[in-house]
Amino acid sequence: MTKTAALRFAWHFGEMLVAMILGMVLLGPVWDALTSWLGLAALFARTDVAVMVMAADMTVAMTIWMRYRGHSWAPVAEMGAAMFVPFLLLLPPHWLGALSGEVVMIAGHVLMLPAMLAAMLWRRDEYTRGHKDHASPPAVGRPR
Template identity: 45%
Template sequence: MTKTRFALHYAEMVVAMFVGMVALAPLWPSLEAYPAAEAMAMTVNMSVGMGAWMLVRKHSWPHIAEMCAAMAAPFLVLLIPYGLNLISGDTLMLAGHLLMFPAMLVPMLRHRF
């Protein structure tokens, strides 16, 4: 896989995540007061969007599950300091989203070769 094709594939995944996040957000009204629940709901929304696109692109179920786990991992790890009141809800959301992008690269690079 060329670098350009890899980058386009990564961009497709990010777009699919955002589509899932926006399309499914109405299912979870009024979670702003509960950052941990909001983070998990948003992760589910993004995973559904990305998983659906991966199915369209003929990825296997194990690869889809691995990518969804990679996306959720940063949020799950950050729930610990959030639960201990070491970070705020805003930090949970920002850091979780920022860490999700490099976390997604791990399974993508693993399956690239």
Template identity: 40%
Template sequence: MTTSPADGVRTARPSRREALTSRRFVLHYLQMLAAMLVGMALLMPVSMLVGAGAGVELQTLLMATSMSVGMAALMVWHRSPVSSIVEMCLAMYLSFAVLLPAHWLGVLSGEAVIGLGHVVMLPMMAAVMLRRREQYLDDH
């Protein structure tokens, strides 16, 4: 149960299924993906300069940073709590970080880490959003 700050009425917390099938929730998810792409596009020249010839660790760090900047900007615009922004940014970095040990062991190439990191990021973002689903079902 949650309490609405406006009227103090207790309401049932939306289920994960309700969130995932909500147009508003899906729209927030798609907006975040678009913001990440914008962040990557705007910061790509800097990333290419800094990361030229660097290992996959630095490349993924720069990529996650670029995406996080775009996404965090959108979340600030939506007036999301700082804790939500931090969690979502951590999801960006962790999506790559969980794959690096496989790279270090020679199981994954650098290109595979980058590609799979983007794939892992999608459910990681959804998981963070589902954790705070009331926020993403709100009208901001």
């Protein structure tokens, strides 16, 4: 991989991390307010529900950003899977009492990083090119 390709790869990874964080920061309070208003705060405080909602928040923001940047649906879906799979692997041991909610939350987020890298390496060409070189048509609202 050339230095330029490696930098583009790292840039793509960084952009997705920022999108994930924005998804949690912007959508988390919406869920908190909505579930409090609906009287569902206790349900959403459960570890299993909380981590799945958080994974969804990250996936929504990442999907919006990736589509804006011209990625096709396949890599978007793969990156979305990278948000959910770590939690799906950790929840059965949690339900059996082998992992605390705190461990599930932390480990799930840590495991997302190699899951994202694996998805990116699977489509290395997608992530080592500039955004303008992606094969999909521009997403709605994307500057041409």
